[in-house]
Amino acid sequence: MARKASGRPPEEALWLWKREQALLKTLVVDRDTEAWQRDPAFSGLQRVGGVDVSFVKGDSVSACASLVVLSYPELEVMYEDCRMVSLTAPYVSGFLAFREVPFLVDAVQQLWEKEPRLMPQVLFVDGNGVLHHRGFGVACHLGVLTDLPCIGVAKKLLQVDGLENNALHKEKIRLLKAGGDSFPLMGGSGTVLGMALKSHDHSTKPLYVSVGHKMSLEAAVRLTHGCCKFRIPEPVRQADIRSRDYIRRTLGVQGAPALRPERSKKAQSPKACPQGASEEPAGTFKGTPSGREAYPRFSSVVLPRLPQLSLPLD
DNA sequence: GCGACAG
DNA sequence: ATCTTGTCGC
Structure with missing residues (x-):
């Protein structure tokens, strides 16, 4: 039952998304x-x-959205x-947040409701922050919607605003000596x-770090290295x-030759880990008239719902 | 036809 | 993102 990807959204939707990004x-x-x-x-x-x-x-x-919190500096x-x-x-370069962020916001919201004392003081996001077509990547998007400091960490250079992964860029990479070394990406x-x-010392490919929210680029790079x-x-x-891992165990029984006939979808709770209450899959936008609003929007809806940011005191 | 293309 | 085995190195 592998549903197929929606095609590229109509220009109308992309226009609304750009407007949303400009606002946020x-x-x-x-x-x-x-x-x-x-x-x-x-x-x-x-x-x-x-x-x-x-x-x-x-x-x-079908996907698995995850949120983890680690201790610092132990990283456990x-x-x-x-x-x-x-x-x-669907995934559209430049609009990644509209595909993934609603679920990440939900995860943060749930953490706040169930274990507020475990709320992270900063979030690392898979993707870019201000290093983006319109200066508002997924790390900025999640940061604004949750009001948490966020750092964008991409594994590949997004070639925008004149940035190119050309020979010169590769040479600069080659010149990075030790872990922690870096060079600026000027638009x-x-x-x-x-x-x-x-x-780290023996890494060939660099990480592309950019500001998501509530943090300077210098601190973002320094902390990224520290993690x-x-x-x-x-x-x-x-x-x-x-x-x-969660996905592998969830459909491992059905996907591959069943080695363990008796294995349902119940195995998850190493630490203090809520496993998503196993209800209906989130993301099925309920109050949405079928046909209209093919894609979700949430800024003005989610912001008021989020709790005031007041870091838990220990 | 060719290059781009976060995840 | 995902498709994929072994192999080289510490």
Whole structure:
């Protein structure tokens, strides 16, 4: 029952999405807002979060959205939430957030309701922040909707505003010596959109870090390096590993030759991990008249619902 | 036809 | 994103 991907949205929808991005972009804060962000050792920082969405192989609709929270600086998982969702919007470069962000916001919202003390003080997002076609990537989008500091971490350079993955760029990468080394990514307008970061000593491919929300680029790069045990920042890496694992166990019985006849979909709770209450797949926009509003919009709907940001005191 | 294309 | 085994290195 692998549903197929919707084609490219009509220009009408893309126009609305661009308008949405332009509106929300005015709310982005691209500087440090928390004391720990300026501390040389990030003292005061205790919880870092990561989000990711993994897909079912032959299906472009079924996916697993995950949110994990790790302790800092130990980087041990203290919270995990994986849930199957049905994506409605197709993937369109430049509009990734409209496909994935609603589910990530839900996950954050649920964490706030059930384990507010575990709310991360910063979120690592798989994708770009201001390093984006219109300066508002998925990391900015999630940051604004949740009001949490966010860092965009992409694995490939998004070639926008004059940025090119050309010979010169590759040479700069080759010159990065040790983990933590980086160089600025300057857009055509002379603005630094992000940094290419060698996340650890023996990594060939850099990470492309950009500001998502409520954090300076300098702090974002420094913290990203501080969260890398491997090339991918541990919060995002754990979210990725666990979401894929969840999928593998969810349809492992049906997908491959059943080695274990008695294996339903019940196995999940290593730590303090709510496994998505196993209800109907989220993302099936209920109060939506079928036919109209083919794609979700949420800014003005979600913002008022979110709780006031007041970091839990320990 | 060719290059781009976050996830 | 996903399709995919072994292999080289610490």
